[in-house]
Amino acid sequence: MKTTTKQKIAFSILFLCTVMVILPVVFVLGTIIKNGWQGISWKFLTTMPKDGMRQGGIYPAIVGTLYLVSLSIVFSLPVGVMAAIYLNEYAKDNLLTRLIRLAIVNLSGVSSVVYGLFGLALFVTFMKFGVSILSGALTLAIMNLPVIITASREALAGVPYQFREVSLSLGLSRWQTIRHSVLPFAIPGILTGAILSLARAAGETAPILFTVAAFYLPNLPRSIFDQTMALPYHLYIISTQIPNIAVKTRYATAFVLVGMVFTMNIFAVVIRSRLRKKKKW
């Protein structure tokens, strides 16, 4: 066989594999948009559900998800970034830190329902936060910690070693060096990781199942010790627990959920490219 023919075959296979990666995404999005767009309206987004959730909107679920996501990032971002700084900048390479690193990698592989049970045991029962936004947000935060730590560590490791050396050689302390010569250049990567973890938190059902999510609530939550409805759980309920619900309502809910996650991901990409342009080396 001629080399050019071989090359053509190889590239075709590679191309097909790439298409196979994209195809499910396109298909899923296509189905959701096709079946759901008619259900989307201002009223759907901003009113309470009615008639056993068969009518009305999904406003409380949207609000609940926003609460959960924003509160969880308040916990997970500072802790995650600081842990990443410690691991990447200060910690010596010894058995302990290697174990910690291994633990972090493994934690990101733990299935989300396990985090849910953990949150139930620790926050709801042991710490007596009850089934509440606080418990749910903390559970989501813990689930996201490995993601944020890993992303932040990679961002920090991506800052050239020489920046640290220059700064230290000018007589700055290690902390000054990290604060002024490392962290500013790692921010794009850290933010991207944070936003991607937000998107994951918004979409997960299992961690909120036992810790916060309500089947139906007539009012919006008033404090972080209240329960709340949330989009992924709401979608699960209207898809499995409530008979005779319009198909377009289900798909419209899915559309909103995917739309929120998608928007966050786009934000992540835009912020990264903006910041990278300013701080390039």
Added chain:
Amino acid sequence: MVENRADIQIKIKVKQLNIWFGNILALKNLSLEIYSNELLSIIGPANSGKTSFLRQLNRLNELEANFRSTGEVILDGENIQKTKLEILRKKAGMIFALPQVLPISIYDNVSYGPRMHGMREKGVLDKIVEESLEASFLWEEVKERLKESATKLSGGQQQRLCISRTLALKPEVILFDEPCSGLDPVSTAKVEESMLKLKEKYTIILVTNNTKQAARVGDRTVFFLMGELIEIDKTQKIFTAPADKRTEDYILGKFG
């Protein structure tokens, strides 16, 4: 130029310095004196301990996890291990082999050190930036675009910017670690020119792979081989009548 023994002031005194990285002895039992306002060139093939020695002088070696050393380095009569790290590194500034500018503006690069050490007054900073850039002969080329990113400068300009950044801290000793290894001949000439000028005010130690550079700029030259000091003398002497055969062989390019 250091001619008369009576005029000589010893700036740095190194006593029986040994440096290890893990099990590798990078520098063996080194003792030497460096005089005020001289330009001392250190030549020698790769792995001869030149850079390890240089990085010992402002304790950058300590960044390596498996580094260990014995012996003493005395700067201005004080053991550097007892000096506060911040003060030592301000006093002995380092210029690295490749220009290491930070991806911030030219102005911010030069003022970085003083700002971090607590100087906030704009007027004072402006003055430091101008003086430092003038001292490295870069002012005329960049005075109109101080707010531009330093990464846009050419390699030679970047290296001179690094010199300015070090000068901004008003050091007494400047450590050059093969500062021209990545530069073209024209940029090299400019960096050398600034080194010769700087010698009037500062003590300069230059590690170089380029023996011709040592011959051009050094007052004295020291030859390192495999972590040992082979010979130290006036540059002219080293390059015309070296005492040791190995020095001669290296200078003539027979090995290295």
